[in-house]
Amino acid sequence: MEDPGKFRKNVRQVFKLMYLMFFGFMLIAGFLVYLMVDPSLSVFNKNDPNNYESIQKHDEVDFDKIENGVHVRTGLVEGDGLMLVVNNCTSCHSAKLVTQNRMSKEQWSATIRWMQETQNLWDLGKNEEPIVTYLATYYAPEKEGRRQNLQNIEWYDLKE
């Protein structure tokens, strides 16, 4: 039988080792979990596009950026009333629904009326006039519209 003092010492050492391994595992596990959330370790790099500060700065500067006469976030054309349209017309559906349409003033008003009656669009109040003016100015029916129908075409039959 070995000396009990030495045995106790060995046990203590084993426990110490287990503690170390336990905390080591915890550290590694914590780091791995963190890696799942932020694989590029963006906290340490201010220029990383995922870095929180960088995101905030980016948003402040770019949120309503206008580039080449187009409001980048929505694709709407720059003009009087743009922000009214951005704020009132892009919360329920994409701005594409607006930008892909071409209508006269009356038709835009009617569309707004229709949304108010059936889609819970709110009363636009005194903003309605500038909104409709904006829409009818920048999203007016195009004069030529689609290309003309082809004429005088000699169609040929496809052979089998």
Ligand code: HEC
């Ligand atoms: C309260 C929600 C809401 C708001 C705000 C809203 N719309 Fe709509 N709008 C709708 C819904 C719902 C539809 C139907 C979408 C669909 O068919 O997928 C729609 C459809 C449309 C359409 C297509 C109509 C058609 O005939 O297909 C246009 C154009 C349109 N909206 C323009 C606007 C404009 C301009 C504004 C701002 C004045 C606006 N919307 C604000 C809910 C809204």
